[in-house]
Amino acid sequence: MSEQTFLILVALEEEPRHGYGVVQRVLEVTDGRVRLRVGTLYGVLDQLVADGWAERDREETHQGRLRRYYRLTGAGSAALVEQTRRLAANVDAASAVLRARGRWPRAAEGRA
Numbered sequence: 831m832s833e834q835t836f837l838i839l840v841a842l843e844e845e846p847r848h849g850y851g852v853v854q855r856v857l858e859v860t861d862g863r864v865r866l867r868v869g870t871l872y873g874v875l876d877q878l879v880a881d882g883w884a885e886r887d888r889e890e891t892h893q894g895r896l897r898r899y900y901r902l903t904g905a906g907s908a909a910l911v912e913q914t915r916r917l918a919a920n921v922d923a924a925s926a927v928l929r930a931r932g933r934w935p936r937a938a939e940g941r942a
Contacts, residue, residue, distance in 0.1 A: 831913050835874050837864055839883070839902065839910040846887035846901035849875070875900055883909055 841847060841855035852875075853866045878884035883906030887899040902910070928934030 831909075832874075833864065834866060834870055835878070836910070836913055836917075838866070838871070838874050838878065839906060839913070842884060842900060842902045843907060843910055846899040848890075848897040848899050850897075852900070878906065882906075 837856045837860065838852055840859055841852045844855070847855060849868070849871055852871060853868075856864055856866050875884065879886070879900070882903055884900045884902055887901040889899070890897045925934050929936065
């Protein structure tokens with residue numbers, strides 16, 4: 831799963847969002863580190879819908895423009911949980927290796 835896909839799932843887990851709302855939420859949860867491009871966003875959303883991980887929630891017109899909202903399905907939430915577990919296990923393994931080499935702070939000294 832790509833980082834962009836993972837972060838879009840995170841953004842949609844909270845509530846249905848339209849494209850710009852997803853982009854903004856990803857910026858927030860990554861402290862500005864990840865800026866989704868529109869082409870990437872809609873490509874991922876189309877794939878999530880095709881895979882059954884997301885679905886269209888509703889459409890609204892705002893200032894003359896159509897906003898299409900997406901929401902996660904149960905399968906999308908389950909995929910997010912599984913991927914989060916996998917990433918957390920990978921972080922734990924890498925942190926242990928780096929701590930053993932003196933290149934990562936102990937848990938009491940910082941993030942681990």
